[in-house]
Amino acid sequence: MPEENRTANFGRGVFVHDVVIVGAGPVGLFLACELGLAGCSVLVLEREPEPRSPWKADPLGMRGLSATSVEAFYRRGMLHPLLKASGVNDYPGADEPTSPRGVGHFAGMSLDPAKVDVAALPFRLPSPAMEGVMSNLEAVETVLSERASMLGVEVMRGLTVSAITQDDEIVVARAGEHEYAARWLVGCDGGRSTVRGLAGFDFVGTEPQFTGYVVLATIADPEKLRPGFNLSPAGMYLRTPAKEYIGMLEFDGGAFDRSQRPTRDHLQAVLRRVSGTDVTLNDVHLASSFTDRAMQTTTYRQGRVLLAGDAAHIHSPLGAQGLNLGIGDAMNLGWKLAATAHGYAPNGLLDTYTHERHPIGAWVLDWTRAQAAVMRPDPHAQAIQRVVRDLFGTRDGTTYAFEKISGSSIRYDLGSEQPLVGRNAPDLRLEDGTRLGDLMRDGRGVALDFSIDRRLHGSAMGWESRMRYAAGPARNDLGLGAVLVRPDGIVAWAGDRDPDREAFERAASHWFGSPAI
Missing domain, CATH: 3.50.50.60 (FAD/NAD(P)-binding domain)
Structure with missing residues (x-):
């Protein structure tokens, strides 16, 4: 318009x-x-x-x-x-895919990054943005x-x-x-x-099943609280290197009145129940509550x-x-x-915004529900927790969790059986050093043409305002001849060594509209 x-x-x-x-x-x-x-x-x-x-x-x-x-x-x-801005001075920026330095946790159970099977991760290529x-x-x-x-x-x-x-x-x-x-x-x-x-x-x-709290407080006897995530029969607490910061949750059915600011006495009582200690809070500077609704x-x-x-x-x-x-x-x-x-x-x-993103949102809700279910203070949940610990103690289990937590397992249903279509594009790199990520800075889509005769060059004409065309041999083309990437980094189409120009044009029209010629 x-x-x-x-x-x-x-x-x-x-x-x-x-x-x-x-x-x-x-x-x-x-x-x-x-x-x-x-x-x-x-x-x-x-x-x-x-x-x-x-x-x-x-x-x-x-x-x-x-x-x-x-x-x-x-x-x-x-x-x-x-x-x-984040104060990160040692970000890896890997030249080769490496094991992540951190994975995170599931229901307070920390995951070992050394157990991630990098070779099993789908379409993973070196990138300046390799981990969280x-x-x-x-x-x-x-x-x-x-x-x-x-x-x-x-x-x-x-x-x-x-x-x-x-x-x-x-x-x-x-x-x-x-x-x-x-x-x-x-x-x-x-x-x-x-x-x-x-x-x-x-x-x-x-x-909700629980009420959670985030607290900035002076702790009289911090040595009574173990560092990191700590599951207990009553809930969980988290103590970080920031000594005055505490996170905790208690399975009270979300009964706490969240319209009220939690008092020191209330927070201390909850912390004592979930930690199983007689720890003392001297002063509470800031506090808020949340639930698993x-x-x-x-x-x-x-x-x-x-x-x-x-x-x-x-x-x-x-x-x-x-x-x-x-x-x-x-x-x-x-x-x-x-x-x-x-x-x-x-x-x-x-x-397609709702069609693609709603299922991802539904999965995240289930991912958090599953963690709450495992953490419940009852014998059935704690039996499941022991099974989950065993699974995450394996290479396959940790790799599965990493794929979910990192977002690398996300794939939109774009109606194609080609395994890369619908996934977040790996950072494909041309022989001259140009990376896919470099080509996406202006917010347009990208057509990468690895074919010997630059087969897609003429077909890409007319969409110049909506996509960039880049051609040349790739350092790792994943066995492909061409790839069309949407502005959000999702692979919209992928062709073999001898890419079909008509198929490319259909995909381009489907996502970018009629060519402006």
Whole structure:
């Protein structure tokens, strides 16, 4: 759609953005960057007046970014800023696939990275983004905010959305005394999403079994608490190298009143029960609670309103999947929404967002439910826990868990039996040193042509504004002659040594619309 039509005011006397995003957390900001990179006009509305908070900095804001999430930053040229902001000075940047340095945990049971069978991981190639990173929300948001500003994204703070209306042409969000109009609106406003409720999304799932707590406190006798994850007959507690930081959960059916701030006496009592010690908390500086309530919207789109991140799905933080799931949502949605806003998206492209991401969200909910079930303080659950420990003590068991936790097992059903199609693309590298990740920085798709006669060159013409064409022999072509990669890094099509140009053109048209010739 021409620019003058995309920004018309439709008689309402207000500027109409391509997209309004509600929520300036990591998911909203990552999505804003994707849309800004594609040339969309983007406005982000955030209810918090200031970007910084002790809940976002270490240790309370600590988050684990999976290898797949780190790769998303790499593909947009943000890997080094992310590592710097996160204080990571020893990131491997492997030239050869190596065993990961960390795997994580399942239900508080730490996994041994030495047991990961790297050779069994599907389509794994060396990449500057080979493994996950421990970061914090402040670092992630700082990197994304700076990039969003560079891309012309406008962020307005201190605004709470109170109403949403939409018709066939635009959607309007009211915040305070003002209305903000767009052709599309995306709720990235967290687990208690206002957008989700105002737009009428169905939110279904399971009720909690436990209450969890995150606490920053002065401990009188920290030696009574073992470091790391500690399962007990009453629940679990976590003590990190940050001596004043404690995480714990108690299987009380989610009975704690989360509208109230937990008191020192309550937190101390819970900690004593789950640790089996008489540990003493002197002072509580900050504390919050959470549960394992697992809920998901039945669809991620209602008309011109979409959801991403915790607005679309909530679950316990067990396994550290929440932020990674949200970044995956943003990466998947961004290019599709941009193509729709610009008017060249093929029919049904935007609906593939729900089709592809909803099953991933459902899997994460089940992954966290499974951990809660194993941790329950009853003989049946603890018997299962012993079986799970035995399985994760094996090479196959640890490799299975790593594939799930890292995101490398994700494969979208794109209707192809070719084993690479639907997967996150490995970082294919041409003989001249050019990497796939280097070619994806501008947010376009990529056509890699390894064939001797550069067979796809003419076929790629007409999609130059939507994909890059790169040709030449590869250092490891995985036995392929050509690969078409979507802007989100997912393989859309792969051809053999003698690639079929007509098949390539069909795939390109399916994902990128008619060629602009």
